[in-house]
Amino acid sequence: MQLTFNTFCNHYILEPFQCSDKKDRLIALVGSIAVGILFLGLFQCVLYLRQKCKDQSLSQRQISLNGIEKFKKNQETCYRVLTAKVIKKLKGYNLSYQLELPNKKMIFWKHSNENINREVSASKLASYLTDGLVPKARMATYKGKTGIISDFFNLDTKPFENLLKMKSINFNFLNTQQIHQLFCHVIMDRLISNWDTHQGQYGIDLLNRNVISFDKGLSFRLFDLDGLKAENINELDLTIDYWLTDETVSKKDCMGAKLYARVASTFAKAVLNKEITIDITNPILQSFFDKCKNISYSKVEKYLNPLAREMYPSRQSEFINFVWRRVKDVERKTFQYFGW
Known part of the structure; x- marks a missing residue:
């Protein structure tokens, strides 16, 4: 054929x-x-x-269920809140809400046009090292406004806010677990160069009684690789307050400038003066220091890349490497600082 x-x-x-x-x-x-x-x-x-x-x-x-859409913008992962019910308008400097998504999950949203990468990067690193005691922030838009979202914690903030009313500051309202959690927050805030640690940045989670700290939007603000800003980036100084000046004390802003930026340093001074006892074998502390010691460069890079691109576009690796080394060495410096 x-x-x-x-x-x-x-x-x-x-x-x-x-x-x-x-x-x-x-x-x-x-x-x-x-x-x-x-x-x-x-x-x-x-x-x-x-x-x-x-x-x-x-x-x-999933969008219909979660009410959130994920997308990329300028190399960064962003989110768009499409459907959410406003549960409560929250107090604070910026417009912020407690929102309920269609799947009944509660989230926190805060409007912000600046410091977004600081808050996103710093909060992710802080959340990892503290086992979730710092809510992870993500860049998100809501009703056309840019800001951040994070998981919502139902917090009792009054114990920390009441520090303003005390004639002599003490932390007797904290139990042993909470004392060690707050100590981790104090160290963590120095690692991310966050000096904005006034009493309005802390609360006790009503669900499991953990000490939660939030609002890391001013992290690395006083940080400078060349030492041109106030912070001495080579030292772990836990008791200094760069932002506590006569002007801020007399101004008495709505958060109470008398204690502005002083929760961390006041607590550290109490530990240094042996008014508060820290057990270095406490599991909370051990977990924190173990994570610091064993964290990989790639993980720090993953968290800090957005901020590195913004702060040091031509020196990203140098910035990330410096923070990575500082995190890994923090246990030694902490023990040295307190004479343990």
């Missing part, structure tokens, strides 16, 4: 070696292989398109 288009389609496509002529057999074989590859490619395309449609459908269902 002579090789033609019809005979190929009807017969030789499956049995190319049935051709009587050697040349026809070769042509039929190549044609058969080509057709097989073509059909395999078409089959793969169908599977790909089917999966893509399924993924889009799943994504839409």
Whole structure:
């Protein structure tokens, strides 16, 4: 049988070696292989398109369920709150809300046009090292406004706010677990160069009684690789207050400037003066220092990349490496500082 288009389609496509002529057999074989590859490619395309449609459908269902859409903006992962119910407008300098998503999950949203990368990067590193005692912030828009979202904690902030009313500051309202959690916060805030540690930045989680600290938007503000700003980046100074001046004390802002930036340093002074006892074998402290000691460069890089690109576009690796080394060495410096 002579090789033609019809005979190929009807017969030789499956049995190319049935051709009587050697040349026809070769042509039929190549044609058969080509057709097989073509059909395999078409089959793969169908599977790909089917999966893509399924993924889009799943994504839409997830957005519908979660009320949040994830997207990329200038290399950064961002979120858009599409559907949420305002539960409460919260107090503070910035517009902020407690929001309820369609899946009933509560989130915190705060409007901010600046310091977003500081808060996002610093809070993620702090959350990791403190086992979640700092809410992780993520860049997010809500009703067209840019800000950050994080998990919502139902906090009792009065014990810390009441520090303003005390004639002599003490932390007797904290139990042993909470004392060691607050100590970790004090060290953590120095690692991320956060001097904004006034009494309005802390609370006790009503669910499990953990000490939570939040609002890391001013982290690394006084940090400078070249030492041109106030902070001495090579020292772990836990009792100094760069922002506590006569001007801030007399101004008495709405958070009570009398203690502005002083919870961390006041607590550290109490530990230094042995008014508060820290057990260096406490599991909370051990977990914190173990995470600091064992953290990888890549993890610090993952958390701080957005901030590094903003602060030091031509020295990103230098900045990340410095913070990484500071975190890994913090146990030694802490023990040295307190004479343990």
